[in-house]
Amino acid sequence: MEISLPLLGTLVATGIARGMIYFLLSCGLTIIFGVLGVVNFAHGAFYMLAFYLTFTIANAVGFGSSLILVPVLMALIGAIFEAGLFRRIYKAGHVLQLLLSVGIIFIISDIVRLVWGLDPINGDMPALFAGRVDFFGIAMSKYSLFIIVISSLIALGLILTIYKTKFGSIIRACVFDEEMTRGLGINVSRVFLYVFMGGIGLAAVAAVIAYPTTSGMLGMDAQMIIIAFSVAIIGGVGSIGGALIAALIIGIVESLGILIMPRYADSFIYIIVVAVLFVRPQGLFSLE
Amino acid sequence: MPAKSKFVWIFGCLIAFFLIIVPFVLSRFWVGTITEILILTLAGISLNFLLGYAGCLSFGHGAFFATAAYTTAILITRTGLNQYFVILLVAPLMAAFLGAIIGILISRLYAFYYAIMTVAFTMILWSIIRRLRDLTGGDSGILGVHFAGFLQEMNNIYFFTLAVVVLCAIILWIIGNSPFGWALRAIRENPVRSSFVSINVVWHRYLALVVSSFFCGMAGSLHVVYTFGAFPELAFWTKSADIVTICILGGINSFLGPAIGSAVLILLETFITSVTLYWPLILGIIICAVVLLMPQGITGLIRNVFNKGRGEFRA
Numbered sequence: 001m002e003i004s005l006p007l008l009g010t011l012v013a014t015g016i017a018r019g020m021i022y023f024l025l026s027c028g029l030t031i032i033f034g035v036l037g038v039v040n041f042a043h044g045a046f047y048m049l050a051f052y053l054t055f056t057i058a059n060a061v062g063f064g065s066s067l068i069l070v071p072v073l074m075a076l077i078g079a080i081f082e083a084g085l086f087r088r089i090y091k092a093g094h095v096l097q098l099l100l101s102v103g104i105i106f107i108i109s110d111i112v113r114l115v116w117g118l119d120p121i122n123g124d125m126p127a128l129f130a131g132r133v134d135f136f137g138i139a140m141s142k143y144s145l146f147i148i149v150i151s152s153l154i155a156l157g158l159i160l161t162i163y164k165t166k167f168g169s170i171i172r173a174c175v176f177d178e179e180m181t182r183g184l185g186i187n188v189s190r191v192f193l194y195v196f197m198g199g200i201g202l203a204a205v206a207a208v209i210a211y212p213t214t215s216g217m218l219g220m221d222a223q224m225i226i227i228a229f230s231v232a233i234i235g236g237v238g239s240i241g242g243a244l245i246a247a248l249i250i251g252i253v254e255s256l257g258i259l260i261m262p263r264y265a266d267s268f269i270y271i272i273v274v275a276v277l278f279v280r281p282q283g284l285f286s287l288e
Numbered sequence: 289m290p291a292k293s294k295f296v297w298i299f300g301c302l303i304a305f306f307l308i309i310v311p312f313v314l315s316r317f318w319v320g321t322i323t324e325i326l327i328l329t330l331a332g333i334s335l336n337f338l339l340g341y342a343g344c345l346s347f348g349h350g351a352f353f354a355t356a357a358y359t360t361a362i363l364i365t366r367t368g369l370n371q372y373f374v375i376l377l378v379a380p381l382m383a384a385f386l387g388a389i390i391g392i393l394i395s396r397l398y399a400f401y402y403a404i405m406t407v408a409f410t411m412i413l414w415s416i417i418r419r420l421r422d423l424t425g426g427d428s429g430i431l432g433v434h435f436a437g438f439l440q441e442m443n444n445i446y447f448f449t450l451a452v453v454v455l456c457a458i459i460l461w462i463i464g465n466s467p468f469g470w471a472l473r474a475i476r477e478n479p480v481r482s483s484f485v486s487i488n489v490v491w492h493r494y495l496a497l498v499v500s501s502f503f504c505g506m507a508g509s510l511h512v513v514y515t516f517g518a519f520p521e522l523a524f525w526t527k528s529a530d531i532v533t534i535c536i537l538g539g540i541n542s543f544l545g546p547a548i549g550s551a552v553l554i555l556l557e558t559f560i561t562s563v564t565l566y567w568p569l570i571l572g573i574i575i576c577a578v579v580l581l582m583p584q585g586i587t588g589l590i591r592n593v594f595n596k597g598r599g600e601f602r603a
Contacts, residue, residue: 039400088580094399095345096579099536102529103575110569222525226411229404237401270412277393277405 009138011255017144017213019251020151023244024206025224026231027158028199030243033232034175035195038086039094041101044225045108046200050074050207051216052112055121058211063126066211071204078200082193090192105221113218120217129212147209154205155244162240171195230273236283246284295594307450311443319442320514323449325547325554327510330453332534332546334503337460339532340540341469342496343476345399348406349504350527351390351413352383354518356505359383361430361518362423372435376452376509383505386413387498395494398479407525414523429519433512449510456503461543463499472496504531533571537578539585548586 029043040046050070057066057073081104089097129143162168173181174191182188230250235242250269257268276284311319335349356379363369363378394405417424424430438444463469474482475489483489512518521527530553538549556574561567582589 033400039404085576085580092579092583094403095339095532095536095540096583098345098347098400098403099532099575100579102532103572103579106568106572106575108572110566110572114566114569222411226408229408233401233404233408267412267415270408273408274393 006138007259008256010140011259012252013138013140013144013148015252015255016248017147017251018255019248020147020155021206021210022227022231022250023247024151024154024202024209026228026235026243026247027155027240028202028206029228030232030235030237030240031202032196032199033237035171036086036090036192038090038097039101040086040199041098041225042081042104042108043199043203043228044221044223045105046074046078047203047207047224048216048218048221049077049108049112050204051211051220052116052121053204054208054211055116055123055216058124063124063212067205067208070208071201074204075197075201078197079193081200082196086196087189087192109218109221118218120215122215123211123213125212143212147213151205151209154202158202159240167194227269230269232283233273234276234284239283242283311446316442319446321554321558323442323446323514325551326449326453327507327514328530328534328550328554329547330456330510331504331507331531332538332550333457333460333543334500334507335531336535336540336543336546337464337503338496338500339535340543340545341464341472341476342493343472344493344496345403345532346406346497346500346528347403347525347532348390348408348410348528349500349531350523350525351406351410352387352501352504353508353511353527353531354410354413354417354520354523355386356380356383356508357512357518357522358417358424358430359505360509360512361433364433364435364512365430372437372439372513376506379509380502380505383508384498384502387501388494390501391494391497395490395497407528410523410525410528414520414525417520417523424518424520427520429517431517433516433518435513439513445513449514452506452510456506457544460499460503464543468492468495533575533578535585536583537574537585539587539589541584542587542591545585545587552586 025043025047029040032038032040032043053073054066054070057069061069085100085104089100125143129141129146131142132139133142133145160168162171170181170186170191173184173186174188174195178188181191227250231243231246233246234249235244235246249272253268253272307322310322314322331349331353335346338344338346359379359382360375363375369375390406390409394402397405418426420426434440439448464472471482471487471492474485474487475492479489508522511522534549534553535546536549537552538545538547557567557571560570564570578585584592
């Protein structure tokens with residue numbers, strides 16, 4: 001198969017679009033870890049639940065409204081889990097925290113099986129985004145362009161929220177010294193709740209955006225959590241900029257891997273992860 | 289604590305007696321179930337060696353389990369080698385070899401990072417197993433693995449498993465109470481201070497992983513003896529999660545905690561799957577309940593009952 005430049009450009013564009021989805025997903029994971037100090041192993045399961053919810057809501061009221069409805073709904077579900085379960089184990093060791101999220105994975109994926117059944121679901125591409133556009137000589141699907149634009153906006157909004165607003169500085173204060181922040185009269189528990197809701201909301205946004213491009217099935221949660229962790233490892237845990245670059249690397253590598261060795265496309269990610277771990281265990285863009 | 293040690297002795301003798309008479313009094317189904325409990329117990333004890341002593345949470349022990357299971361199955365079906373003594377040594381050694389490779393990469397990592405990396409490795413192994421169809425049989429796995437000699441009948445398999453599990457548990461107990469084991473406990477409590485008293489922290493954690501993976505591999509090998517097959521699900525993260533769950537359920541501060549955990553878990557699974565299809569949902573609820581209500585596990589709960597009124601608290 002001949003590799004031409006425009007084809008390469010198209011694949012890179014698709015890879016960037018996928019990478020942005022991975023970024024939104026792992027951003028939620030990273031922020032929750034950075035602020036709450038909990039690795040939410042169930043992040044992939046929340047993604048899967050959001051994906052199946054999108055299927056139902058998009059079929060009922062259309063894709064456009066699900067873009068708003070699903071993240072809000074998922075943030076509320078996240079609030080229930082935070083207030084009911086996670087809140088109780090912030091002080092417990094990491095073993096119990098991980099085990100709790102494993103329990104949540106079992107619960108969520110079995111609920112998905114109970115409600116939506118075993119058959120895979122397929123997302124429909126909204127008519128508005130069908131077709132391709134020519135972007136400086138590179139043919140890319142309209143939807144890829146849409147993904148890149150909307151997720152860049154979300155990423156920008158996120159960074160502005162964290163670094164330019166009062167709530168953002170409270171969040172950063174919680175990361176820096178939780179007890180001191182509490183001492184200043186800030187309701188840290190509530191900040192944690194909002195951050196957890198925001199993280200799950202980001203996973204839900206990623207799921208809704210990914211919905212038209214892939215099909216959903218049981219077990220997709222494991223796949224997504226591995227990718228989210230790979231992003232965190234490559235980019236350095238807790239670093240949003242690192243997560244962005246790592247997610248783009250993974251998206252592009254995955255996309256190009258399909259061209260070079262289709263059967264082993266996802267193995268490339270693992271190779272990168274192992275290589276990064278060997279050279280720089282704290283992640284490529286970590287400050288430590 | 290005389291009351292406690294007397295209780296433990298009587299209880300232990302009853303359990304030992306029960307385990308010996310099982311094949312003569314119970315049906316084949318229950319003999320199989322108890323064999324399964326024993327195998328998972330060995331996997332749990334091997335993980336607890338790493339988790340309870342060294343404080344390293346491996347969320348990927350299924351990788352070692354699966355490696356040994358596949359090594360066993362491939363050796364028997366592909367080569368003429370059918371001597372269980374040789375195979376039960378080679379297969380765990382393969383698992384230990386994998387542990388040695390993974391250990392190079394992760395022995396420096398702590399807490400979450402360690403857990404995440406181990407789970408990543410087991411998922412890598414899972415996808416490799418599914419890809420290498422010619423060698424591993426892909427999604428359907430390897431079926432019909434039969435040992436030559438006496439390991440054909442259920443009762444013999446049971447006694448063989450019992451003997452191997454007890455032997456391995458004794459060896460792990462000895463290692464755990466050797467100077468090496470105490471050095472691991474020191475590392476768990478405080479890695480920095482341990483390095484000040486000239487314990488090579490990374491090397492000890494590395495060795496602990498290798499030892500643990502060897503015995504987990506032994507459990508994987510026994511699993512092939514019992515099920516006559518090797519399946520890719522063994523390397524899926526849920527298997528590793530099962531092993532962690534039984535450790536926490538039983539209590540990681542107790543050597544035989546995983547035995548209690550695996551007995552409770554498998555009996556519950558047997559019972560609940562006969563009633564409803566939604567075992568994972570129940571399992572998830574059980575896990576959450578254990579984490580929130582009895583983080584010390586069942587043995588911790590028992591211990592607290594014994595220590596009540598004595599004014600002492602043992603974590």
